[in-house]
Amino acid sequence: MDNLSIINSFPKDFIFGTATSSYQIEGSNYGNCGRSHWDSFAKKPNKTYRSQDGGVACAHYLKWNEDLDLVKNCGFSAYRFSFSWPRVLPEGKGLINNEGLSFYDKLLDGMLERELKPFGTLYHWDLPINLAEKGGWVNRDTPKYFADYTDLVMKNFGDRLYSIATINEPWCASWLSYYCGEHAPGLKDLSAAAKSMHFILLAHGKALEVIRSHNHKNAGIVLNKAYVTTKDDNEQNNIAAELYNSIHNDWFDSAIFNGEYPKNVLDLFKEHIPENYQKDLEAISQSIDWIGINYYTRAIVEHDKKIKDINLVLTKGPLKKTDMGWEIFPDGLSKIIQSMIKKYSLNIPIHITENGMANKDEIAKETINDHERIGFYYSHINEVKKLLDKKIPIKSYFAWSLLDNFEWAFGYSKRFGLVHVDFETQIRTPKKSWYEFQSYLLK
Ligand code: GCO
Numbered sequence: 001m002d003n004l005s006i007i008n009s010f011p012k013d014f015i016f017g018t019a020t021s022s023y024q025i026e027g028s029n030y031g032n033c034g035r036s037h038w039d040s041f042a043k044k045p046n047k048t049y050r051s052q053d054g055g056v057a058c059a060h061y062l063k064w065n066e067d068l069d070l071v072k073n074c075g076f077s078a079y080r081f082s083f084s085w086p087r088v089l090p091e092g093k094g095l096i097n098n099e100g101l102s103f104y105d106k107l108l109d110g111m112l113e114r115e116l117k118p119f120g121t122l123y124h125w126d127l128p129i130n131l132a133e134k135g136g137w138v139n140r141d142t143p144k145y146f147a148d149y150t151d152l153v154m155k156n157f158g159d160r161l162y163s164i165a166t167i168n169e170p171w172c173a174s175w176l177s178y179y180c181g182e183h184a185p186g187l188k189d190l191s192a193a194a195k196s197m198h199f200i201l202l203a204h205g206k207a208l209e210v211i212r213s214h215n216h217k218n219a220g221i222v223l224n225k226a227y228v229t230t231k232d233d234n235e236q237n238n239i240a241a242e243l244y245n246s247i248h249n250d251w252f253d254s255a256i257f258n259g260e261y262p263k264n265v266l267d268l269f270k271e272h273i274p275e276n277y278q279k280d281l282e283a284i285s286q287s288i289d290w291i292g293i294n295y296y297t298r299a300i301v302e303h304d305k306k307i308k309d310i311n312l313v314l315t316k317g318p319l320k321k322t323d324m325g326w327e328i329f330p331d332g333l334s335k336i337i338q339s340m341i342k343k344y345s346l347n348i349p350i351h352i353t354e355n356g357m358a359n360k361d362e363i364a365k366e367t368i369n370d371h372e373r374i375g376f377y378y379s380h381i382n383e384v385k386k387l388l389d390k391k392i393p394i395k396s397y398f399a400w401s402l403l404d405n406f407e408w409a410f411g412y413s414k415r416f417g418l419v420h421v422d423f424e425t426q427i428r429t430p431k432k433s434w435y436e437f438q439s440y441l442l443k
Helices: 007-011 037-043 060-073 098-113 141-162 170-179 190-213 235-258 262-273 276-284 331-344 369-388 433-442
Strands: 015-018 078-082 117-123 165-168 219-228 290-303 312-315 349-355 394-400 419-422 427-430
Touching: 007 349, 007 369, 007 427, 007 433, 015 117, 015 349, 060 098, 078 190, 078 394, 098 117, 098 141, 117 141, 141 165, 141 170, 165 170, 165 190, 165 290, 170 219, 170 235, 190 219, 190 235, 190 262, 190 276, 219 235, 219 331, 219 349, 235 262, 235 276, 235 290, 235 312, 235 331, 331 349, 331 369, 331 394, 349 369, 369 394, 369 433
Parallel strands: 015 078, 015 394, 078 117, 117 165, 165 219, 219 290, 290 349, 349 394
Antiparallel strands: 290 312, 419 427
């Protein structure tokens, strides 16, 4: 049954929304926004597809009204977006850009006028260049500045936010960026990675303290989860998969929920972990009101002794893939949530803050028939329904993404949107998946 009629079997108070992020849609050239490390990373050779950057992106800074209409008219009741740190503080600290504040002011009022619940995120990877040049997440001062930035956001917008997330996908902002080199700043350095894995969590902890000082009671963090498995079941592969699982999943879960780091990763990081890191774990493990899960695919891990430090690689699986080359594995969503609940005795609300697929969408006779995407959404929403039937407290589901947008290192070559964007003209065209959501959400 590849339609979205399943939506109508969800409880009335379940929230369906759609998500975006600042750097991927706003256009960092507009409104006196400061530069972020993504602007500079994209300028280096061979870092992003055709050296594309988010300078213009979807020009959402200019077209936000139309974009909020697209959220509303589809029938969604919530919108997940992120604040751009350099848009409000172009140098990361100090001088405030009032144009940036007034942009979010209008955007939030626009959501409330349309009765869309604002799910804000403080950090979706656009680190101000000034701070990046001083080491970014390798520098112990960055979490401090992040706390000051959090204060500015909470002071101006806190009372209008339905919920606030500190960091989006700390694994991507640290390991993928400082060890794998795939995201800004593009380092391949275990020592930097170890530090960033800790300081990004410290930033979460410090921001939470600030959020609490503003009396906000719906704060969380958004983690990207991979369901980790091995190629063939043998001892070496199992050890490799365990390490990968600890780096990708447990490092963050265990710090946040138990106030400790997994031993196998501590062994790997040895002397690289910041001094006195233990003292920070209390702040990192303060209670949160909800946890956000972003889910896309599984990770199949294989031992490979040629790979420095970690002795493992990810291998391609046999399942049908999205345009990112990611296997479609809806089961993983249930598996990962159930295993987290069990391992950490979780009993807080869970939000599915991102799920979706890239697809080669083409316009034919002014319509875009992305039936593959409808099938993807159906199969994953069906997993959410199964979890709800097991009484697992999932409160929302956000489709990634509202618009085709700047897909990081892949530039504009990958399309995740419910709405097609022509990047020459900035014309938005809802795809069949958008109409499919609409037909059941507005029922
Ligand atoms: C994320 C990413 C998004 C990506 C999406 C697809 O939070 O995972 O933040 O920015 O566009 O995941 O790769």
